[in-house]
Amino acid sequence: MNILLLGSGGREHALAWKLGGSPLVDRLYCAPGNAGIARDAELASLDLADHGAVIAFCKERAIDFVVVGPEGPLAAGIVDDLEAAGVGAFGPSKLAARLEGSKGFAKDLCRANAIPTASYERFASADAAKAYARARGAPIVVKADGLAAGKGVVVAMTLAEAEGAIDMMFAGGLGEAGSEVIVEDYLRGEEASLFALCDGESALFLGTAQDHKRVFDGDEGPNTGGMGAYSPAPMMSAETTRRAMEEIVRPTLRAMQAMGAPFKGVLYAGLMITEEGPKLIEYNVRFGDPECQVLMLRLKSDILPALLAARDGMLKTFDLRWSEQAALTVVMAAKGYPGSYAKGSVIEGLDEAASLEGVEIFHAGTRVEGGRIVANGGRVLNVCALGESVAQAQARAYAAVDRIRWPDGFCRRDIGFRAIERERQGAG
Ligand code: AMP
Ligand code: GLY
Secondary structure, eight states: OEEEEEEOSHHHHHHHHHHHTOTTOSEEEEEEOOTTGGGTSEEOOOOTTOHHHHHHHHHHTTOOEEEEOSHHHHHTTHHHHHHHTTOEEESOOTTTTHHHHOHHHHHHHHHHTTOOBOOEEEESSHHHHHHHHHHHOSSEEEEESSOOTTOSEEEESSHHHHHHHHHHHHTTTTGGGGSSEEEEEOOOSEEEEEEEEEESSOEEEEEEEEEOOEEETTTEEEEOSOSEEEESOTTOOHHHHHHHIIIIIHHHHHHHHHTTOOOEEEEEEEEEEETTEEEEEEEESSOOTTHHHHHHHHBOSOSHHHHHHHHHTOOTTOOOOBOSSEEEEEEEEETTTTSOOOOOOEEBOHHHHHTSTTEEEEESSEEEETTEEEEOSSEEEEEEEEESSHHHHHHHHHHHHTTOBOTTEEOOSOTTHHHHHHHHHHHO
16 A cells, blocks of 8 residues: 655654554655654655645555644644545544544533533633633633644633733634633643544544653643653553543544544543543544654554554454553753754764664654754654663663764653652552
8 A cells, every 4th residue: 555644743753663564555655754754754745734735646646545643734624635535544534623623612522421521611702711710710721722732721820820821812822723712620630641543433442641741850841742751651540541431532432423523533532530530631633742652662563454444434343452561752852942942953873872772763853964864843853662661661762862962952851750650669
């Protein structure tokens, strides 16, 4: 088969690496890709917003199946357009992608189907939103309805902060995404992510992960797209996972099907594990980045048949094999990220780092310049490793980080600390 993968980050490099190992693949293309992906796939420079150009490329290269990485093209309906043009594609339709594209839609679906989530209301004006926030009291959470590149959520510890966030969103601080706002109760607990492959009707559990969103050690500093992750999440017991699948994921699939928008693709449930059990924080309609990287390291089976089965509605009897090992990834970012940062600095030592036992390096934001790898984004590399424990995976990943010569980059030195603490307690 000829496959086209869409996207350019570490998530897509991990998918390209996994797809590249499939005996079913004749040719693998990626658009637009990055310098690391170029080792596993042929890069195509396509504008993903131009669905016509993507379809034309598929016809020209006899693409049998398109795998969509990021949420933007999904929310813009690229799967609908590809399928209408006769090209099979992995990912949700535009209607189904509203689970991520509209937080209000996802919350209303939870309410209508008794799916556990924080109590909330939706607002179209600042005054009503503020009155509700005052009535509920702080801490309280303010969310923009639409896609806001990770900036749409303000966890307000005080009412003043909540009111500031409401004003910012209604003043257009997040563009169209903030024209509607959700105010919801603050949930207490530990966060974990759960991934399920869905075919519209059935859900196949893929795994759990936890990430570190803050830029500095100790989970301090501003939010980022994710500075590291590990899988599985040790705090997700078999029972908590079962409850999350039965109380959250499966009712969501039934509800989407009932409204004529069956969900196909990866459903990524961001969960708060509270004293009452798992509650949904938010849905994403794609693999997480960098969570995908650690899932792909643990996946033993060929991923392509699973993605095809999801698209064809054939997951019911499907199974995947997973490594018992833990996987961990450290994100190396350009100095200054998530604020402003420079592009173009040279990165060396990657081959040596990648040759260490259990280590795999995925590129997130790189390009080739004069035969050398240079930084081309905020998050630049994902240094990943498998290990018998999270502690071993972490030690291997940092040993690899230390072989990489990139003076203009930085990373957190404590990825996985909570899981490692738990492992120590379990052993002691
Ligand atoms: P997001 O940017 O949508 O991934 O969400 C950002 C973060 O906000 C989540 O990962 C949580 O840490 C936090 N968050 C969102 N909603 C709530 C909530 N209701 N209670 C507590 N924390 C929340
Ligand atoms: N790592 C968070 C995300 O992919 O949304």
